[in-house]
Amino acid sequence: MTSPAPGGRILCFGEMLLRFSPNANELLLQSPGLTVRPAGAEANVAVSLAQFGAPVSMATVLPDNALGRGARDEMRRYGVDASPIVFTPGRMGLYFLTPGAVRRPSEVLYDRAGSAFVENVHSAFDWDDLLDGVEWLHASGVTPATGPNGSAAAVALTEAAARKGVKVSYDGNFRGKLWEQWDGDPPGTLGKMLASATIAFADDRDFALVLGKKFDSADPAERRRLAAAAAFAAFPRLQRIACTLRVQESVADQALSAVMLTRGDDDAVVETRAEAIHMTGVVDRVGGGDAFASGVLFGLWSGWDDQRALDFGLAAAGLKHSVPGDFNLFSAAEVEAAMGAEGFDIKR
Secondary structure (H helix, E strand, C coil), rough: CCCCCCEEEEEECCCCEEEEECCCCCCCCCCCCEEEEEHHHHHHHHHHEEEEEEEEECCCEEEEEHHHHHHHHHHCCCCCCCCCCCCCEEEEEEEEEEEEEECCEEEEEEEHHHHCCCCCCCCCCCHHHHHEEEEEEEECCCCHHHCHHHHHHHHHHHHHHHHHHHEEEEEEHHHHHHHHCCCCCHHHHHHHHHHHCEEEEECCHHHHHHHHHCCCCCCCHHHHHHHHHHHHHCCCCCCEEEEEEECCCCCCCEEEEEEEEEEEECEEEEEEEEECCCCCCCCCCCCHHHHHHHHHHHHCCCCCHHHHHHHHHHHHHHHHHHCCCCCCCCCCCHHHHHHHCCCCCCCC
């Protein structure tokens, strides 16, 4: 069983949302029923880390109403320190997920414009105070995509973390639908965040966007290596890059593997792989990337080597696919059991 290392606190920063989903296999508004669950990329990571046993806080801006307080209470319910959360007048950010089935992919519809977070995040925090006592900051490309306030906040916080010596976990999480809604600068803004990052959860497409380069090899592994080498050259603070690799036979039948690319001696790229896990009957893949990021981050926070951290992250992602909702609700011991060969018999 995993015993967490005595590491410092982890801070997750981003917008919390409420997710609305129709009943299983239905289209949105096919029937009146909608299930509401808390969500948000960084909140997903915070909950997962808390389940693993890491001391983690969530910083966000929520509306000062029943929805905002309910979202905060969900974080508390799962062991996340919610004290950094700021409440302001405004509305709750929402998103609607129509789950996929058979050959029909899932579809997301955002309704977060003008939320309390979007309107106030740039002025709600003192960045240096927020980072006091923090060892790791986890942020993502979702926040800057929400608008000019989110962009300013994301860059200011990650740059403050770099100044204070806080390690930064950055998840690319490119959200094209959000960037299209305003006149933003994805390459410039995300590049500034990457300049502060210690680890990036990203692939060659993310780096092609930020660096304005094409990685044209027909071999996906070679594209990843070329992109990693370019990223390590462009961003001296960056030490690791990790991503999952997904093969889909259908919405419910998928294989997931993972790779980590580490800066080696003389800037050589050192590659670590986690073998594919095969998943039949996927329940809900949303949040799987966040579960992977939380597992890898937990491993690094715990002082594990790259292979163990990567294997743990992939196992966490696999388990997340077995439960509905965005949150990964498995303990470190349950993830480690999934890494073993215990089989699928009932545990009695």
